Amino acid sequence: MAKQMGSIHRGEMDQSTDPKHRQMEEVQAPAVGLPSYTSKTDTKCLYCDREDSAEHTLISCPRWTSQRLRICETLGRETEALTPASVVEGMLDTAEKWGAIQECIIDIKKSKSVELAGGDG
Ligand SMILES: [Zn+2]
Numbered sequence: 296m297a298k299q300m301g302s303i304h305r306g307e308m309d310q311s312t313d314p315k316h317r318q319m320e321e322v323q324a325p326a327v328g329l330p331s332y333t334s335k336t337d338t339k340c341l342y343c344d345r346e347d348s349a350e351h352t353l354i355s356c357p358r359w360t361s362q363r364l365r366i367c368e369t370l371g372r373e374t375e376a377l378t379p380a381s382v383v384e385g386m387l388d389t390a391e392k393w394g395a396i397q398e399c400i401i402d403i404k405k406s407k408s409v410e411l412a413g414g415d416g
Pocket residue numbers: 340341342343344345351355356357358
């Protein structure tokens with residue numbers, strides 16, 4: 296028998312995609328200058344048309360180069376040497392690195408939300 300899980304604190308990084316964005320996946324995206332974003336392409340990156348994933352966003356999507364550079368600065372690594380493992384390792388290294396990388400990830404999530412919502416806000 297599984298124990299009932301108590302409620303856990305959900306931080307900003309734990310939030311799922313805003314429901315209003317999910318709605319956009321299910322219906323045709325309005326013509327507001329978004330790259331092709333229909334139900335057919337909901338696993339494609341909005342910015343570069345590759346397979347979208349957390350790893351893609353963090354490690355290789357050209358849209359997030361400036362945030363990635365900040366993460367690399369924090370880790371003292373070249374962008375080419377950035378891997379999910381090196382990010383995790385860096386975050387676990389010191390509280391300062393954790394905070395700096397978390398800030399970059401939140402920045403990406405916020406920018407993505409704003410851009411998915413239509414670019415204003
Ligand atoms: Zn991309």
